[in-house]
Amino acid sequence: MRMLWTMTLALAGTMLLAAPSVGPAHAAMQSTDVKPVPISPGTGGVQGQDATVARQQEKLADTAADKKRAQITQGTAKLLQLATELKTDVDKTTKNEMSLTVIRKADEIERLAHDLKLQMRDAPVNPSH
Secondary structure: HHHHHHHHHHHHHHHHHHHHHHHHHHHHHHOOOOOOOOOOOHHHHHHHHHHHHHHHHHHHHHHHHHHHHHHHHHHHHHHHHHHHHHHHHHHHHHOOOHHHHHHHHHHHHHHHHHHHHHHHHHHOOOOOO
16 A cells, blocks of 8 residues: 555656646747738638628528519419409309309408518519519
């Protein structure tokens, strides 16, 4: 047991003796003067990254606007188709009867027109179109 205690003390003493030499070496490594090099605007520095990010955001906005426009175009085509079908169905009815399908189709047209109106109101503005 005494031998184990002696070895532990010897190891601890060695570590204490080595520790001060590690401290100054570590401090010397950190004290080197490294100065940041300024980056010109055209070389992809912070300003160049800002321009790249702005272009990417603009491209994403254009893509979103194009997608929204395509959805609105498809919706209006569907609205026209339903209105034409409604007109045909109404022409088939008499003045004293109205079919349930005509009423359902009118409700569907109303919902679709409302949804399209909301989509158009919320559509992103795309000045290039």
